[in-house]
Amino acid sequence: MTNFKITSFAAAILIIAACHSKKKTTITTTTVASAATPAKSTTGIFEPGEEELMAVKTKFPDATLPILTEGHAIYTGVCADCHKAKSIYRIPEEKWQGIIDRMAPKATISASQKDALTKYVFSIKATQPK
């Protein structure tokens, strides 16, 4: 009888030890998984925010968030009718004005829509990660 008690006591210690080491592993895994940070986009096509507005104001002081938002809607709307919306990041900054001048008549957008589109594109270029 005494022998049996000792055996079950030893078994209980083993179980506790096993559970304890399992718990440790779980905690480590959770810490690693939560370290990921969200990325904006790899193409530069996303809803502009305060960061984009502040960055584009050096080039266009009269830019506003509603103007940039309108530009984004045009870029993902009528500018994506013939082809998919092209990566803004992939095209060098100095090429953009010429492309917009060439594409605006194709899309038959108004002068103010072209203005909004231009401000949006340059706000994205101004905040492009190096």
Ligand code: HEC
């Ligand atoms: C009527 C169809 C049509 C519409 C609308 C259109 N595109 Fe295009 N786009 C084209 C074609 C065709 C090409 C490829 C030939 C070329 O570069 O001219 C092109 C090429 C491009 C390129 C690549 C140019 C390069 O040199 O790599 C970009 C960027 C682009 N379009 C942006 C836009 C934007 C911004 C708008 C909205 C203002 C727009 N497109 C609207 C037809 C269109």
